[in-house]
Amino acid sequence: MSEVFIPLGGAGGKNRGTAAVLGDSTPFSNAGAVMSLPLPAGNYKKSVSNPRTSYGDGKNSEVTISKELLKKMAIDAFGIASITNFSATMYAHKQVRLTWARPTKGLWSGVHFIFKYGSMPDGIYDGFMPVDTADVHYETRTLQEGLLYIRAYSYVETNQGRWYDYDGTPVYTTIQVTGISGAVSFGAGAGTWTVPEGVRRIRYILVGHGGNGGSGNGYYVPGGGGGGGYFTTGYMDVTPGQAIPWIVPVRGQVAPTNTATWQNLMNGGNLPGLYTTFGGIVAQHGKPPLSMQMTRGGHQGSGGDGGSGGAAFGGSPGTNGNDGAGAQTSVKDRGGRNGDTYYLTIRPGQGQHSSTTGFNGVLYCSGGIAGNKGSSGVGSAGTNGLGNGGNGANNRYMDNYSGGEGGTGSIYIAWGSSMNDGS
Structure with a gap:
């Protein structure tokens, strides 16, 4: 697990325990201006080696937070912006054209589309023909006729890859794919x-x-x-x-x-x-x-x-x-x-x-x-x-x-x- 160290103030003492480790599923709260994390009960003492293999007395203890938890907190705190004016129309014979508007503010690098017949996609891999784009329109390849469900997931580029907005308000549409012959x-x-x-x-x-x-x-x-x-x-x-x-x-x-x-x-x-x-x-x-x-x-x-x-x-x-x-x-x-x-x-x-x-x-x-x-x-x-x-x-x-x-x-x-x- 990748981790980030946050030093905590405190007096030294031999009675302190090991560092507090906050994993991926640690609950947190967003109060708007403040993000809150509950620490496990107890006293902690400072690590004296890197990576941590032993602990000793010292002024500072530490909290270890997984990067996945920080990612969740960052998305919850700042949010990934959503596209607007999303719509689908027939473009050509069995081809669909998607159009949308980029967000005007907030974190946003592009949008991921996933397609599925019969039901709404649930996740960025639940369907076929996934596509990521930063444009404002997309024309599909030739599809089969039928009722097509299309879902959009906005994302932001980071040095750790793309972060997708799974938990925001769903952005989706449906269209009946038809032939033009x-x-x-x-x-x-x-x-x-x-x-x-x-x-x-x-x-x-x-x-x-x-x-x-x-x-x-x-x-x-x-x-x-x-x-x-x-x-x-x-x-x-x-x-x-x-x-x-x-x-x-x-x-x-x-x-x-x-x-x-x-x-x-x-x-x-x-x-x-x-x-x-x-x-x-x-x-x-x-x-x-x-x-x-x-x-x-x-x-x-x-x-x-x-x-x-x-x-x-x-x-x-x-x-x-x-x-x-x-x-x-x-x-x-x-x-x-x-x-x-x-x-x-x-x-x-x-x-x-x-x-x-x-x-x-x-x-x-x-x-x-x-x-x-x-x-x-x-x-x-x-x-x-x-x-x-x-x-x-x-x-x-x-x-x-x-x-x-x-x-x-x-x-x-x-x-x-x-x-x-x-x-």
């Missing part, structure tokens, strides 16, 4: 989305416009499939009431109107004015099938990284963010090379080449289907809102039908449990 989606158009009250974190999906399918090109040359639009997803910290601008390009805008722009797209370029945007986040559009390649023999058109290859009479679409399908036709050599057959491949439009399945379970941005040379007709358009590439035109003889337009993109925003991540 929802989702919104935007199709083709433009506008501004205002963050709802209580929403501070969102999860988003941006879907780019699908690439247009290729048109028929000369004798027996169908169009390749358009590449799926690009896709991006992630989280964003937001503030309730924040206004975020968004744009989803309308259908048909991806088709360029001049040779230079076609060449730009063929070389992997983009048309930034046709991006899907949300604040500073963008999703590019898919590409149309542009380049051609003449090969000897039975070379098949490639669908790009993971996309389906286009067969001579059409091909399957690339899925999950890949390229459209390549179209292919054949033409007999007319140059006297033993009648060899050469294959003209319409390469697919480019897509993202990575997964485009959203956290909402929707598959976006599939590549378009290549046309075939067994019939003639316009290619089917990609699905609006999904950013699918348009299908290539079927082409028989010299019909030169157009490929289907790429599908428009979209934006999907979710918060709370709708983020589908366990929140």
Whole structure:
């Protein structure tokens, strides 16, 4: 036991007893200006060694007081001040915000909060998520729904650690923890989305416009499939009431109107004015099938990284963010090379080449289907809102039908449990 020595006056004498020892549980009284301690009955004589192992005669006796007893007396005499205006409100999805005011006078270094479901905490360790702070507000982590009890214990810093106010008037509150969940989606158009009250974190999906399918090109040359639009997803910290601008390009805008722009797209370029945007986040559009390649023999058109290859009479679409399908036709050599057959491949439009399945379970941005040379007709358009590439035109003889337009993109925003991540 740590002890403090207080010398007491008195005459010496051999008839004196040992020192008075006042332990942790010694009763005392607080009369305002005076703190009183009852001493055990008897006479005492001075210690003649340190630490005390023997006692002898002398003028002064001593009282030994434990530090825990002094701590109790100091707290009782001077008090640890309490916070005021303590309240709890819902801050965000299953998150609570605590606010309070610091005391304006008295001993105070900070406040300790402890949380518990079902009943009021009894002590600084009776509950979960203890936190000590000297601030005037605190936001919890995500909690479970239910009636939450919160208790505050003020404390003062000393060179012996923190002293907590266990015996003052209890400071506590309760709150029903609730979820704040929802989702919104935007199709083709433009506008501004205002963050709802209580929403501070969102999860988003941006879907780019699908690439247009290729048109028929000369004798027996169908169009390749358009590449799926690009896709991006992630989280964003937001503030309730924040206004975020968004744009989803309308259908048909991806088709360029001049040779230079076609060449730009063929070389992997983009048309930034046709991006899907949300604040500073963008999703590019898919590409149309542009380049051609003449090969000897039975070379098949490639669908790009993971996309389906286009067969001579059409091909399957690339899925999950890949390229459209390549179209292919054949033409007999007319140059006297033993009648060899050469294959003209319409390469697919480019897509993202990575997964485009959203956290909402929707598959976006599939590549378009290549046309075939067994019939003639316009290619089917990609699905609006999904950013699918348009299908290539079927082409028989010299019909030169157009490929289907790429599908428009979209934006999907979710918060709370709708983020589908366990929140």
